[in-house]
Amino acid sequence: MMTVHAVNMYLVANLLLLLAAVGVACLRGVGGRSITAIAYRRQLQIAYVLTIAAVMLPSLSLLSQREDWLPKNAQIWSGASMGDATHSSRDTHRIGFSVASSEVSAPLYAVRAVTTGLFVAGAAAFLIVIFAEAMRIRRIIVDAQTIATRRRVRVLSSQAVRVPFSLWIPGVHFIVLPADLIVSPADIRMAIRHEAQHHRQLDTRVIYAYQLLRLLFFWNPAVHWLNRSIAELQEFSCDEALIGTRKVSPQAYCRCLLQVAESAVSQRVTSICVSMLGSAAGSVLRRRVEALLTRGVASNRRWPAAALGAVVLATMAGTAMAFSSTIQDRRISPEQAQRMLAVARRGSDFPFVANEPVVAQLNRLLGTPDGRAFVRASLRRMQEHEALITAAIAHYGLPEELMAVPAIESGYRNLPPSDDARRGAGLWMFIEPTARRFGLVIDGNIDERLNVALETDAAMRMIGGLYEHFDDWGLALLAYNTGERMVDEAMRATGSRNPWRAVEQGFENDPDYLARVMAMALIMKNPALIE
């Protein structure tokens, strides 16, 4: 179940990242025009918020959905699930379907394995690329000479670079300058201011988060685009902040940018450091110079940017909700249950029910790999006893839907008695006193509950008697599990002949028993669903 959730979260996150990228594109489109200018700082903030939302929203929406739809874990609470675990877990009355999960169909596994393999291979390749770049940058830093150290900032000079860049590792802020730049103090000051501003804006830290995103979503072009957009916005925002301080004249600043651009003949762009030219080609540089020289003081008002951001966020939240279960286990909706009900009722006057508890049990039995395996195994084992039981049912004139009872009681396993006397034995899980009441012999040598024919005969007499007493199949089945006396008591206490009311009021031995038998009966009438 966890993997399905993880895959869903991943798929939704991909979709949301695409939306975030679109949102950032709109933001830049609107905010870049001089009439509706939005400060780059704001644009950058909103871009961050959208990215965080894209990553966080899927988990939130899935968490809420999980509570609504799924029991904490799929467990069946009666003897039915004793299975192979009978002896190891006899202390607890609650036994999960754990052994059955390996029976999920093979093709699904194959697809899953291939997909996982591709994903891991791609991510690993991307990781290697990043690692190689990190090593290259490490080499540059080791070979560089220190020009100045101010608290945690180290300014380095390197012959290996043509463009200034900055890099943060925990505890140290590096600013690396090309060695050639040193002969021009004005440019050096400018470059240091620029890179220091990147450190101040935390760009050099944020970049790690975006590299992680690129790694996790390496195949999603929107993520790479978003990453590049963020890098550009960081540059614009940095330029804007420097010009805003009025210590730097736009003209001198542009000259410095051009100077750096000229000397950067072909320096490769690196991914974990923020370089002065940003990550892209000449067009961005041109736009930066244009923005520096022609853009007036951009509006620093919050609302236009915030409004735009909110619209995108709302769209993302909606998408997250809508697509949160792109991949589902085969969940049974109430409508589907109604269709099953209609099929079951055809040619049968057994009072089938598909109320909420039954739908919940249908989901446990059909919606989880464990449940499906359990149902399949039960039905397979049923074939062995089918002739005998159908004959007994016909002999006593009872409905064939009672075939569902041993499936739930024992999974059609002829279970030996356990140390816990309350648990019963055989296909029908008779407990000792009941077995004796219906004439089965149990002593040191023999336990007739394990004689399928004898126990089945006893069960027919018992169920027939209960139906005669209650004149309602729901009540009779409930009584088979909880005992006649408790059902009588329930009818008196609730003043109703509704077995579901009795269960609701706590007159039960196992709150899911009746619903589970009903669900099993419905599944037996709709065998295609388990194929």
Add this chain to the structure above:
Amino acid sequence: MVRKSRVARIAQPIEKPLTATELEMMNVIWRIGPCSVLQVVEQLRPERELAYTSVSTIVRILEQKGYVISSKEGRGHLYDAAVSKEDYQRSTLKRMVTSVFDDTPALLVRRLLDTESLSSDDLAEIRALLRKKGK
């Protein structure tokens, strides 16, 4: 960190080749011996107008690369070459032979004779050197 590793860097300074500007500074230091930053600045003028801070930075880089050692002198520092010009020439030539002349020194000499307009004095000196080396 830089100070501690200075000794190691001096041991193999040639690992880090000089930039053109750094070589300019080194030539001054080799020529005039131990000197202050200001003296270097003055020596470079008038054909090269470099700011005091630039020169100071470059000299400190040279120190980190192991080409220069500094000593406290009054309120300032005096810088002296840690690598002789001959050593630098030698290592530069070695690097050049390896990288440009396919590890074949003869090729270097041939190119030198091909292209350089050598005076008869130069040629005589070269001949004399070869004779000396051949003995």
